[in-house]
Amino acid sequence: HKMIIDAGAYPSPLGYGGFPKSVCTSVNECMCHGIPDSRExxxxxxxxxxxxxxxxGFHGDTSKTFFCGEVDEASKRLVKVTEECMLRGIAACKHGVSFKKIGRRISEHAEKHGFGVVEQFVGHGVGRVFHSQPIIYHQRNNMPGQMVEGQTFTIEPILTMGSSSIECDMWEDGWTAVTTDGSLAAQ
Known part of the structure; x- marks a missing residue:
């Protein structure tokens, strides 16, 4: 929080829809929107x-998954493939290309490595508004729409050790989304 404020910026999540913190921190089985806490x-x-x-006048949105100490090979592979999926989605972007190509590229790569793509969460337009059109599906889909030069949007796939049909539980805080089976997730 302090680093953002000291840089002359404002943390977009703080207060957004009631979100209580300046960033999201999602640990292990948390898919996304984890609320920072004091856990070690x-x-x-x-x-x-x-x-x-x-x-x-603009929102900028980024995330990265990090390792804490010595991480097992399966976790390393999950994080590596998740980043590769994001990069494959980005590589699909070009004026006139269908948005669904992003989801197809991500799904193909994730499935090739035995991971599921979480379907409950999407990328989104970002810029003057925190969340806007277009909606970016990270899985195979048949949604209409084509990219237009100058659009800004996020590509932020979430992969799990389980299948793409993995269920999501929402904690009582209304934000923290975790895998029902406790399997790891990376974004």
């Missing part, structure tokens, strides 16, 4: 830190 991270944990700031 342990050797072998993975944590996604999702940061969005408002600066000079």
């Amino acid at each position: 991270l342990k050797d072998g944990d993975i944590i996604n830190i999702d940061v969005t700031v408002y600066l000079n």
Whole structure:
């Protein structure tokens, strides 16, 4: 929070829809929107830190999953393939290309490596508004729409150790989304 404020920006999530913190921190089985707390991270944990700031009239949204200490090979592979999926989605972007190509590229790569793509959460337009059109599906889909030069949107797939049909539980805080079976998730 302090670093964002000191840079002259504002943390976009703070107060957004009642979100109580400046960033999202999603640990292990948390798919996304985890609320930072005082828990101590342990050797072998993975944590996604999702940061969005408002600066000079625009929102910028980024996230990355990090390793805590020594992480097992399966967790390393999940995080690596998740990042590769994001990059494959980005590589599909070009004026006139159908948005569904992003989801197809991500799904193909995830499935090739035995991971599921979480379907409950999507990418979104970002810029002057925190969340806007277009909606970006990270799985195979038949949604209409084509990319237009100058559009800004997020591509933020979430992969799990389980299948793409993995269920999601929402904690009582109304934000923290976790895998029902406790399997790891990376964004």
